[in-house]
Amino acid sequence: QDTVIALQALAAYGEATYNSVTQNVVKVASKKPFEKVFIVNNANRLLLQQTLLSDVPGKYSLTVNGSGCVLMQMVLRYNIRLLERAFGFSLSVQASNASCPLDQPAKFDIVLIGSYTGNRSSSNMVIIDVKMLSGFVPVKLSLDKVNYRSKIK
Missing domain, CATH: 2.20.210 (ubp-family deubiquitinating enzyme fold)
Known part of the structure; x- marks a missing residue:
């Protein structure tokens, strides 16, 4: 209304x-x-x-x-530039298990490791937005693992 x-x-x-x-x-x-x-x-x-x-x-x-x-x-x-050692987060991104057979679609895993490195005991809330490459889709089971974790440490 x-x-x-x-x-x-x-x-x-x-x-x-x-x-x-x-x-x-x-x-x-x-x-x-x-x-x-x-x-x-x-x-x-x-x-x-x-x-x-x-x-x-x-x-x-x-x-x-x-x-x-x-x-x-x-x-x-x-944009306020932080000192080199003053960043509040670290992020590591790696591709693993790459498979590119000629007769099947290419597959690989993206491993994201994000950590809060700031001075406080916690960061309150963090959003990691992963954009998929054109033509790629996430494996549903891997999304379910992230969605159903009761607490991400």
Whole structure:
């Protein structure tokens, strides 16, 4: 029921804000010599336009002129490098039992050994997401072994 109400609200918003002629000029600027102008019109209104900000952290202003609806989004991504010995986890990946006969599909085992090496007594929660190579599938029995373990140490 909540989904239906949300969809009705989105449809009403779309109807109220829709404009068949969209022409917007979006300007992002800062006191430092930075300015980026985006033109949003009927031809490109569904396309992603993006730029990198030159001074982060910094203060930027956003000015929009025109008619229609524009969605602006700022994303900050950062990576704090840890010291060489400060990593909280170790991961070892090995392939074993490789079998590549000409008349059968190739098979091999992937052995993952993950360990928490941080300063705390436990890590709270860890997710190891294993992506399969294209054309390969996991052996169901091996997945069952992982899923039914009461506690992974």
